[in-house]
Amino acid sequence: MYADLLNALPDVFSLANFAAVVIGVIAGIVVGAMPGLSATMAISVLVPFTFGLEPLVALGLMAGIYNGAMYGGAIPAVLLRIPGTPAAVATTFDGYPMAQKGEGGFALQVAVVSSAFGGVASAFALMLLAPPLSKVTLLFGPSEVFWVAIFGLASIIFLLGGNPVKGLISACFGVFVSVVGSDPIYGNDRFTFGQLEMLDGINIVILLVGLYALPPVIDLLETPLKTDGVKSSKLGTEPIWKALPRMKSYWKTWVRGSFIGIWIGILPGAGGSMAAFMSYNEARRASNTPETWGEGEPEGVAAAEVANNADTASALIPALTLGIPGTAVAAVMLGGLLVHGLQPGPMLFRDNPDIVFGFMWQFLFGAILLVVLGGSLATNSFARLLNLPRPLLGSVIIVLMLIGVYSIHGRMFDVYLMLGFGAIGWVMDRLKFPLPPVVLGLILGGFAEENLRLALRIGRGDPMVLFQNTTSLILVALTIAVIVGPSLKKRFTGKGKAQ
Amino acid sequence: MKKTLTALALALTATTALADYPEKPIEVVVGYSAGGGTDVMARTVAQFLEQELGDGASVVVKNMPGAGGQIGFTEVAQADADGYTLGTFNLPAALALTHDRDADYGLNSYTYLANFVEDPNTITVAANSPYQTLDELLEAARTDPGAITVGLSALGGNDHFGANMMAAAAGAEFTLVPFKGASMARTAIMGGHVAAGTMTLGQTTAFPDELRVLAVLADERSSFRPEVPTAKELGYDVKMSSLRGFVAPAGLDAATAETLRAALSAVNENPDFQATMAEQGNPIAFMLGEAFAATAAEQDAVAARIWAESPWK
Missing domain, CATH: 3.40.190.10 (Periplasmic binding protein-like II)
Structure with a gap:
């Protein structure tokens, strides 16, 4: 197998194949940076065109876009508190406060280096450990996946700090949105009001753009006509190699975040946003100064960005070996493989090693290229956006939002839905309800429901089926720890102080 | 006299229109996302169909995913029957969902052109x-x-x-x-x-x-896995499969339907096409017009019976 891996390398460096990765990364960063445009969408648009391309050119473009977009989402997250992709929500926590303090440039550099680190780690996992890791995926049946979803929801509600009651209410709203559409087992319509457009549920991008992009734009438009106080000179446009030494101390966070991202990636469905949240939580818990997190701690950006890139290549492990994509993007990429007659499964590695391993190399180089292309692109071009007069910037973002949401299915219905979510987001923002639980509620809620119902069917209605194996029990224990942990810790340390 | 002239003029335009068909791009609506099994089949057929229609004909695949394919199937059923909108058709799925919900189409909403794939369960x-x-x-x-x-x-x-x-x-x-x-x-x-x-x-x-x-679950063993017995051999006469073919809206004029069926037959006979389909793991079971329509009716009856006996929602 390792011989195959090396044999695939020379082809990756042919002009067309390498250029595809470069173009893909640039396109991915641009797409990721635009609120409403996601990697999933970019790759879906690309798939039909790949019919006429050589397999590695097509796959290189996809690998590049995927890597680029996962970082690109951080750019508006840092500069405007608008996550460009669902996975960049956690990047806003510390990235935006850094930008307000005039450290936006450094935040973007931390993001790009962390993204690259996560991407490289993930690519290595894909290259070297795909077959054994796919065995781990097999361990996760409906009841285990149900507990992963519950664990994820508990983490976001209780660990993110702030008010857990408000967090719970936000999460419930997200879970409610996940209920809309046809139910996962029987296909009965729920809350669709007879609209065929609602039958497939509410696309995460519509919710994300509405909730996250509209309120900041309203803020932008509310302020009187003036350019932002943050000048690009103050963004910290020092060359990236000069910024690198300042990131030395993040290596633990990078390693931890990579493990979390890779692990989440091999589980079907959860994806980059859950990875980023978990990595952020864990890094903050391990930090000596947890109180600075959320107020512009660069390590927070590092934790979120390393994890949301670390799940990219690893999400392809179940996709390539079992045909089950770990993320929505991986699902679309599977389509791109199918177009070239590449059927997922163990045979794929035996029958087409040149292409499969070549694709993995392209992931690796895509991640490395991020530092070169992302570093200069981000600091030199996108960051200058902040110099635009605020009403102009706000209008540009609104146009991008409308185009992005419209282009998901090509219908105005989604645009109105997005504006509705925008109104809800604005109210929630004013009332200090946290928005991240809504996003995870939508992602994990549907996932939890579907798998709970499948598990109960398998158990013929007996709920004990949820506690029947070790993997499930470990996840139950972790969930309990997340829920009662913080209050126990408070009580424990409180006592210590009293004595 | 006037009437005959009009009729003559109409007949003439009809034949010229026919002779020129296709004079603009033909759209193939796929009710699933790009890159799925049906989409890949549609694009493969489209590519060969362009060659067979000749004369710079253009066949464009349009994905309209959603609601288990319903959005795409409805689009085809309601399109003009002018030969410029075709669709992929999945059996039994497309007709099964007309029983479990109020769909705006049914068995008789289509002109059945040709089935390409049959994959047995x-x-x-x-x-x-x-x-x-x-x-x-x-x-x-x-x-x-x-x-x-x-x-x-x-x-x-x-x-x-x-x-x-x-x-x-x-x-x-x-x-x-x-x-x-x-x-x-x-x-x-x-x-x-x-x-x-x-x-x-x-x-x-x-x-x-x-x-x-x-x-x-087929009448005969598959050439892909000849060592696997059929259920019938083992004493259970059960037959079920997934079919994928091409349809047009109902009411397509006979001449255009014939042109399309002839072109699709030619596609099927092309060895390159056969090779591409085999590479994609698509077992071909080519059925033209009437035979395809009869299979659709048969599948519809199976779905109706199962829905009546044990409704699934």
Whole structure:
């Protein structure tokens, strides 16, 4: 197998194949940076065109876009508190406060280096450990996946700090949105009001753009006509190699975040946003100064960005070996493989090693290229956006939002839905309800429901089926720890102080 | 006189229009996303169809995914029957969903052009499953009704119908577990989370060492896996498969339909096309016009019967 891996390398460096990765990364960063445009969408648009391309050119473009977009989402997250992709929500926590303090440039550099680190780690996992890791995926049946979803929801509600009651209410709203559409087992319509457009549920991008992009734009438009106080000179446009030494101390966070991202990636469905949240939580818990997190701690950006890139290549492990994509993007990429007659499964590695391993190399180089292309692109071009007069910037973002949401299915219905979510987001923002639980509620809620119902069917209605194996029990224990942990810790340390 | 002239003029325009067909791009509506099995088939056929129609003909695939294909099927049914909107058609799924919900189309909404793919369903277990033969599995399902869990890609599709028909034929009872898609069901079988599955043969081919196919639900053994017996040989006359073909809206004029059918037949006879389809793991079962329409009617009846006996929602 390792011989195959090396044999695939020379082809990756042919002009067309390498250029595809470069173009893909640039396109991915641009797409990721635009609120409403996601990697999933970019790759879906690309798939039909790949019919006429050589397999590695097509796959290189996809690998590049995927890597680029996962970082690109951080750019508006840092500069405007608008996550460009669902996975960049956690990047806003510390990235935006850094930008307000005039450290936006450094935040973007931390993001790009962390993204690259996560991407490289993930690519290595894909290259070297795909077959054994796919065995781990097999361990996760409906009841285990149900507990992963519950664990994820508990983490976001209780660990993110702030008010857990408000967090719970936000999460419930997200879970409610996940209920809309046809139910996962029987296909009965729920809350669709007879609209065929609602039958497939509410696309995460519509919710994300509405909730996250509209309120900041309203803020932008509310302020009187003036350019932002943050000048690009103050963004910290020092060359990236000069910024690198300042990131030395993040290596633990990078390693931890990579493990979390890779692990989440091999589980079907959860994806980059859950990875980023978990990595952020864990890094903050391990930090000596947890109180600075959320107020512009660069390590927070590092934790979120390393994890949301670390799940990219690893999400392809179940996709390539079992045909089950770990993320929505991986699902679309599977389509791109199918177009070239590449059927997922163990045979794929035996029958087409040149292409499969070549694709993995392209992931690796895509991640490395991020530092070169992302570093200069981000600091030199996108960051200058902040110099635009605020009403102009706000209008540009609104146009991008409308185009992005419209282009998901090509219908105005989604645009109105997005504006509705925008109104809800604005109210929630004013009332200090946290928005991240809504996003995870939508992602994990549907996932939890579907798998709970499948598990109960398998158990013929007996709920004990949820506690029947070790993997499930470990996840139950972790969930309990997340829920009662913080209050126990408070009580424990409180006592210590009293004595 | 005036009338005859008009008629003559009309006839003339009709023939010239016909002679020129296609004079603009032909759109093929696919009710699933780009890169899915149906989409890949549509694009492969489209590419060869352009050659066969000749004269710089252009065939464009348009994806309209959503609601289990319903959005795309409805689009084709309601399009003008002018030969410029065609669609891919999946059986039994497309007609099954006209029974479980109010769909704006039905069996008679289409002109059936040609079916290309037929992928038979199977009864499959994991390679490490204790059940070595179909009879052992069915015996277990008879002794403890419901103890055998069967993973499906969804309710109301060929996987589901195959499982129901098998259970009825064997006097057994399965617990049906509808996953989101065939690959999720397959993974659950491989991971031992469900006991068996009814996925199509095409979905088992990439996993020869991980899965054991106990029987094919077809009249004849498949040339892809000749060692696997049919259910019929084993004493259960059960037949179910997934079909993918091309339709046009109902009321397409006979001449255009003939042109399209002739071109699609020529596509099927092209050895390059056959090779491409084999590479994609698509078993070809070419059926033209009437034969395809008859199969659709047959599938519709099966769906109607199962819906009446055991509605799934």
